[in-house]
Amino acid sequence: MRKTALIVTLLVLTLLALPVWAQRREIRIPDIYGYTTLKCDFHMHTVFSDGLVWPTVRVDEAWREGLDAISITDHIEYQPHKADVPTNHNRPYEIAAGKAAGLGLLLIRGTEITRNTPPGHFNAIFLNDINPLDTKDFFDVLEAAKAQKAFVFWNHPGWKAKPGEKYIADINEQIREKGLIQGVEVVNGRSHYADAHTWALNHNFTLMGNSDIHSPADNDQMQPENHRTMTLVFAREKTVEAIKEALLKGRTAVYFGNTIIGKGDFLEGIFEASIHVQKPYVQSKNAVSVLVTNESDIDFELRRTGKVGPSTITFPAGQSTFVKIPIDKDGKAELAYTVTNLCTAPGKGLSLSTTFYAD
Numbered sequence: 161m162r163k164t165a166l167i168v169t170l171l172v173l174t175l176l177a178l179p180v181w182a183q184r185r186e187i188r189i190p191d192i193y194g195y196t197t198l199k200c201d202f203h204m205h206t207v208f209s210d211g212l213v214w215p216t217v218r219v220d221e222a223w224r225e226g227l228d229a230i231s232i233t234d235h236i237e238y239q240p241h242k243a244d245v246p247t248n249h250n251r252p253y254e255i256a257a258g259k260a261a262g263l264g265l266l267l268i269r270g271t272e273i274t275r276n277t278p279p280g281h282f283n284a285i286f287l288n289d290i291n292p293l294d295t296k297d298f299f300d301v302l303e304a305a306k307a308q309k310a311f312v313f314w315n316h317p318g319w320k321a322k323p324g325e326k327y328i329a330d331i332n333e334q335i336r337e338k339g340l341i342q343g344v345e346v347v348n349g350r351s352h353y354a355d356a357h358t359w360a361l362n363h364n365f366t367l368m369g370n371s372d373i374h375s376p377a378d379n380d381q382m383q384p385e386n387h388r389t390m391t392l393v394f395a396r397e398k399t400v401e402a403i404k405e406a407l408l409k410g411r412t413a414v415y416f417g418n419t420i421i422g423k424g425d426f427l428e429g430i431f432e433a434s435i436h437v438q439k440p441y442v443q444s445k446n447a448v449s450v451l452v453t454n455e456s457d458i459d460f461e462l463r464r465t466g467k468v469g470p471s472t473i474t475f476p477a478g479q480s481t482f483v484k485i486p487i488d489k490d491g492k493a494e495l496a497y498t499v500t501n502l503c504t505a506p507g508k509g510l511s512l513s514t515t516f517y518a519d
């Protein structure tokens with residue numbers, strides 16, 4: 161009896177020691193126009209500033225959630241754990257780099273420039289060395305980032321503003337005029353900054369959306385409906401250099417909740433690469449039913465803007481839906497819809513129109 165217990169104990173211990181292969185969720189958002197759609201999060205914290213995890217944990221979390229690239233962006237000027245974790249701005253990147261390389265996750269060296277509002281907080285990424293940015297004068301910091309050819313974006317622009325309050329200050333306009341930023345974080349976590357979004361569109365800034373995660377990632381984030389906010393980057397290939405090129409050219413979209421924000425052509429590309437209309441159609445005299453398959457993780461919500469077709473249509477993620485389309489005597493229909501959760505501007509959905517032919 162004792163011997164059996166010993167064998168069982170040994171067996172359990174052996175099994176516990178075996179490697180357990182980690183699982184990764186794949187985010188289903190298609191590649192478009194010959195670009196690979198990389199899922200990226202360029203804003204997160206560790207114990208090296210006010211985050212609550214070690215840098216390698218950020219790598220594990222991001223990999224499990226299906227991300228392709230991250231930047232750990234600890235605050236330069238705010239380190240509440242300084243007594244336990246000494247100031248060393250480059251350490252989060254150095255500690256996480258090996259783990260990221262092992263998992264094939266791209267890691268970009270970055271930091272968060274943290275000043276009172278205004279001007280607020282800014283992430284500088286693609287840095288070689290963060291230390292030169294640890295300097296007193298705010299404009300010197302941005303110049304130090306520029307000297308390293310960093311990509312700089314304005315974080316959570318309206319986080320301290322009351323509803324309706326103007327938050328794009330003179331100093332933010334000055335930063336823009338001097339060409340010291342290239343992007344705007346129009347979504348941070350679950351907050352969308354509509355005025356900053358419009359400002360970013362008017363001045364052709366790259367649209368960014370990130371988690372700004374401080375706590376350990378919730379296991380729920382593995383579910384498509386609870387995914388973290390991320391920047392979709394339409395890159396030539398999966399490399400750090402290609403991500404930088406795409407960011408500088410503005411080839412991004414922001415994926416948060418069940419919404420994607422971006423320029424119309426990118427959103428149209430995502431919709432068209434996600435949706436497949438299958439033949440044969442089921443036809444009666446005045447209408448045709450078509451089976452529409454949505455291979456993406458997004459539930460597309462459509463509202464009719466034309467004269468024919470259902471007034472609203474939902475194409476649920478990963479499912480097929482029959483849609484009944486009324487046809488004219490020539491067997492065609494002029495369809496016009498807005499995809500309300502693909503946003504080209506605050507409150508503005510993507511307009512689509514097409515002539516549908518029954519055969």
Ligand SMILES: [Zn+2]
Binds near residue numbers: 272281315316
């Ligand atoms: Zn911040």
Ligand SMILES: [Zn+2]
Binds near residue numbers: 203
């Ligand atoms: Zn932050």
